[in-house]
Amino acid sequence: MSPDARPHKIPESVLVVIHTPQLDVLLIERADAPGYWQSVTGSKDTIEESLVETCVREVREETGIAIGTAAVPLAALRDCELVNVYEIYPRWRARYAPGVTHNTEHxxxxxxxxxxxxxxxxxEHTALQWxxxxxxxxxxxxxxxxEAILHLPRWLARPR
Incomplete structure (x- = not known):
């Protein structure tokens, strides 16, 4: 691998729906795809990285929000116990190892x-909206x- 080459992405990621107590949801617009609004997403950096560690890292990298502080304690992060397996859009497949076509999203x-x-x-992102x-x-x-956003009220009503 050349020094400039980036390693392939791991096809296991997190989707973090950031919301207020009033259920206003943060959406961010992708820099590489104007008009594509999304929640925070990101792949594991290593196979060993836990999903919670991936969430903490990706939220901080993409939004500057630090999970694990007094304002946003780790307890504010909830595993929704939903796993999606989806086909990676062809435009982004080159980021993964040859032959990888699907991602597992938590x-x-x-x-x-x-x-x-x-x-x-x-x-990564050019605009935001709540x-x-x-x-x-x-x-x-x-x-x-x-789908994850539509399930948000139901998930939040469940006891932890």
Whole structure:
């Protein structure tokens, strides 16, 4: 592998739906696909990285929100116990090893206080918006992301 080559992405990722107690949902627009609105997503960095570690890292990288602080404690992150397996869009398959066509996505929800500051990673995302949960689901380009947002009220009603 040349020094400039990036390793292949691991086809196991997290989807983190960030929301307020009032169920306003944070959506971020992809830099590489204008008009594609989504929640925080990201692949594991290593096979050994836990899903919670992946969530903490990706949320911080993509939004600047630090999970594990007084404002956003680790307990605010909820495993929704939903796993999606989907075909990777052809435009993004080159990021994975040859022959990899599907990704396994684990869904989490993260409750943050209203007004939580968000700082986007400009190479990854160009804009953000907070929308009521139904509107956020309608705005997502990814069917699994939209489905996760629509399930949010039900997940939050379950005891931990």
């Amino acid at each position: 869904v989490f929800a993260l409750e943050v206080p209203a007004g939580t500051p968000v700082v986007l990673a400009p190479r 929308l009521p949960w139904r509107e956020a689901a309608d705005a997502c380009f990814s069917p699994s992301n939209a």
